[in-house]
Amino acid sequence: MTRLIFLGPPGAGKGTQAKILAEICQIPHISTGDILRNEVAKGTPLGQKAKSYQEKGELVPDSLILDMMRDRLSQSDAAQGWILDGFPRNCTQAGFLEALLLDMHQECDRVLSLEVPDEVLIARLLGRAKKEGRADDTEEVIRRRLEVYREQTEPLIDFYRQRMKLTAVNGDRSMSEVTEQLKDAIDL
Numbered sequence: 001m002t003r004l005i006f007l008g009p010p011g012a013g014k015g016t017q018a019k020i021l022a023e024i025c026q027i028p029h030i031s032t033g034d035i036l037r038n039e040v041a042k043g044t045p046l047g048q049k050a051k052s053y054q055e056k057g058e059l060v061p062d063s064l065i066l067d068m069m070r071d072r073l074s075q076s077d078a079a080q081g082w083i084l085d086g087f088p089r090n091c092t093q094a095g096f097l098e099a100l101l102l103d104m105h106q107e108c109d110r111v112l113s114l115e116v117p118d119e120v121l122i123a124r125l126l127g128r129a130k131k132e133g134r135a136d137d138t139e140e141v142i143r144r145r146l147e148v149y150r151e152q153t154e155p156l157i158d159f160y161r162q163r164m165k166l167t168a169v170n171g172d173r174s175m176s177e178v179t180e181q182l183k184d185a186i187d188l
């Protein structure tokens with residue numbers, strides 16, 4: 001049973017690496033950003049509410065995210081383990097997840113924090129914009145997403161370090177080198 005959380009700024013490679021580990025471990029990769037983009041594309045009530053926040057690089061309100069994640073983690077495929085990418089994103093979400101897991105008699109095994117310098121992040125995201133055309137990969141929104149990360153998400157590094165769950169990994173290496181570091185961190 002493997003339960004992992006990826007932390008790291010936008011462009012750190014969370015999605016890239018989470019997909020690889022999810023494939024190896026045969027567990028779901030749960031990306032809140034992907035779930036929300038899918039809801040936006042389908043024009044659901046949740047997507048309509050989330051759209052403007054995503055476009056500006058702001059966090060979608062917790063009131064929408066917490067119910068969404070309670071539902072997702074209760075689905076049958078998540079009983080076999082999971083990799084979270086993009087959640088939790090602030091202290092409220094981290095506290096909620098802790099209580100939810102306790103309630104579900106589950107425990108997160110490890111929190112993997114990918115570290116990458118800002119100039120590399122910006123270059124990667126502008127590169128991704130050309131390939132994938134994500135609405136929030138413009139330079140202005142990328143800078144706002146980095147600010148939001150520093151203000152609201154980065155404090156979770158200490159939150160999980162205090163709980164002895166954190167492993168920091170150098171994300172500024174080739175994709176395969178990062179994968180190897182992550183596999184070492186989780187004894188794969």
Ligand SMILES: Nc1ncnc2c1ncn2[C@@H]1O[C@H](COP(=O)(O)OP(=O)(O)OP(=O)(O)O)[C@@H](O)[C@H]1O
Pocket residue numbers: 008009010011012013014015016017033124125127128171172173174175176178
């Ligand atoms: N180790 C790496 N070296 C070079 N490029 C990378 C590396 N890891 C990921 N990338 C590229 O950087 C871009 C961002 O990666 P990815 O989407 O995995 O980041 P992320 O942390 O999930 O970002 P976000 O939080 O914005 O969704 C992608 O175009 C990806 O192909």
Ligand SMILES: Nc1ncnc2c1ncn2[C@@H]1O[C@H](COP(=O)(O)O)[C@@H](O)[C@H]1O
Pocket residue numbers: 010032033034036053054055057058059060061065085086087088089093136145
């Ligand atoms: N956990 C989240 N809380 C609030 N808002 C979120 C969360 N996860 C994603 N979002 C929104 O989606 C975009 C893109 O997220 P990525 O994880 O980078 O794909 C993010 O800027 C928030 O608007």
